[in-house]
Amino acid sequence: MNAKKIGKQTVRLNEGVRILAAASTVGKKEGEGPLGKYFDKIVEDSTFGEKSWELAESHFIQENMELAVKKAGLKMKDIDYLLCGDLLNQCTASTFGIMNFQIPFFGLFGACSTMGESMSLGAMLIDGGYANHTLVGASSHFCGAEKQFRAPLALGNQRPPTASWTVTGDGSVVLGRKGNFPCITEITTGKIMDMGITDANNMGAAMAPAAVDVLLNHFRDTGRTPQDYDVIATGDLGEIGHSLVVELMKKEGYNMDESYTDCGIEIFDKNKQDTHNGGSGCACSAVTFCGYYYPKLMSGEIGRMLFIPTGALLSPTSTQQGQSIPCIAHGVCIEGCGEKGVKQ
Amino acid sequence: MDTSKRAKKEYDQMVKKASPNSPIFSNCLKAFISGGFICGFGQILLDYFSKSFKEDEAALLVSVTLVVISAVLTGLGLYEKLGKHCGAGTIVPITGFANSVVAPAIEFKKEGLIFGTGAKMFILAGPVIVYGTFTSMIVGLIYYFVGR
Numbered sequence: 001m002n003a004k005k006i007g008k009q010t011v012r013l014n015e016g017v018r019i020l021a022a023a024s025t026v027g028k029k030e031g032e033g034p035l036g037k038y039f040d041k042i043v044e045d046s047t048f049g050e051k052s053w054e055l056a057e058s059h060f061i062q063e064n065m066e067l068a069v070k071k072a073g074l075k076m077k078d079i080d081y082l083l084c085g086d087l088l089n090q091c092t093a094s095t096f097g098i099m100n101f102q103i104p105f106f107g108l109f110g111a112c113s114t115m116g117e118s119m120s121l122g123a124m125l126i127d128g129g130y131a132n133h134t135l136v137g138a139s140s141h142f143c144g145a146e147k148q149f150r151a152p153l154a155l156g157n158q159r160p161p162t163a164s165w166t167v168t169g170d171g172s173v174v175l176g177r178k179g180n181f182p183c184i185t186e187i188t189t190g191k192i193m194d195m196g197i198t199d200a201n202n203m204g205a206a207m208a209p210a211a212v213d214v215l216l217n218h219f220r221d222t223g224r225t226p227q228d229y230d231v232i233a234t235g236d237l238g239e240i241g242h243s244l245v246v247e248l249m250k251k252e253g254y255n256m257d258e259s260y261t262d263c264g265i266e267i268f269d270k271n272k273q274d275t276h277n278g279g280s281g282c283a284c285s286a287v288t289f290c291g292y293y294y295p296k297l298m299s300g301e302i303g304r305m306l307f308i309p310t311g312a313l314l315s316p317t318s319t320q321q322g323q324s325i326p327c328i329a330h331g332v333c334i335e336g337c338g339e340k341g342v343k344q
Numbered sequence: 345m346d347t348s349k350r351a352k353k354e355y356d357q358m359v360k361k362a363s364p365n366s367p368i369f370s371n372c373l374k375a376f377i378s379g380g381f382i383c384g385f386g387q388i389l390l391d392y393f394s395k396s397f398k399e400d401e402a403a404l405l406v407s408v409t410l411v412v413i414s415a416v417l418t419g420l421g422l423y424e425k426l427g428k429h430c431g432a433g434t435i436v437p438i439t440g441f442a443n444s445v446v447a448p449a450i451e452f453k454k455e456g457l458i459f460g461t462g463a464k465m466f467i468l469a470g471p472v473i474v475y476g477t478f479t480s481m482i483v484g485l486i487y488y489f490v491g492r
Contacts, residue, residue, distance in 0.1 A: 154446065155444060
């Protein structure tokens, strides 16, 4: 086996892959949330000047990816591969969003774990010597997701307290080889976990075991504990999923202390914004990482972070047929700049 | 992580404990008041229309009026705000039925008049119509043989 593989599910990137820049563009509600001031751009209009929500999502992707590349001081032609995905059927938001870039493209579907998946694969492409720069990201749109997975927006129904709120926006990063930037050092790829949860209005509970499985394997493979990280952030488990992760990890003998949080808890104020369990969707972890955590990694405030976007791989058809919800999580270990993090 | 049957059962219990329930009492109370209000308003309309129309025509006009009001409120994006608080109170009366037709009609406008609005208009109300008609047939049959 290749020396880069450590343990069962983790790879260690030899030299580390640098995150040269991160950009986040979000919708109005996200802009009004506690992380509002950290995002690069807030778009008030839910259709972003387009004629449908689906095209609006593509617009989010296009503008935000252009911004990420610009922040990295690069041009689109410098990017070797583009990897991204979204929640719409056949990932059309991504394909319509990036088609004008004319960059070799891998379309991904990992549901809300897509940011972890795209960062993992983008980093592996660079570490493997297949690319110098990759552009990776993930997006979602509240209205488009509701339309596809739930009920029409104008329907007068009640959302249960366990439901979460799909984040509107796009988060993208540019990965490269050199420079004094935060560094992806390890990748722990998740496997499908299904603990039999069938309630599509309780995704946090469905996804928590997938996050736990990645955490356990990451700690076993690297020999570390939760206390070796300044921040451990899961993707969109919300309050319920977060508490279940803490409980499940306790059973396994790990103490998830205050350094453990969830992007779905951070992004909204659940009391003021009526978001119930918290934020969700591909963009939840993507924009929280790009807007909130990346600058902290850059400044050295965070030395080592374990970022674990989580995804529920259900479809409206599988739900209607009464199937349980298969879930996945992707762990990415990032070391910040400065003394606490990796030596550049 | 353990994914055995026993672990799944245990996890199910953990999830039930961790997941908050909907506030049933306050939801019922709000539904009772709002649903009652709509029905009371319907009665006022019936009394009004009965002055100038026959009873069955007046009843029809009440339904039409309530449906139109609900459809307009849905179009203005207000019915969803009412529904959030009123729950079953705004779903069960005929206003809820109108909302369930107009909401998808608006939502799927982008897919065109035929495959969008036309095809999707009854995705929610369709089952109500199908099983409502079916139930009335059964009740009619029972009445035919037993009730007369």
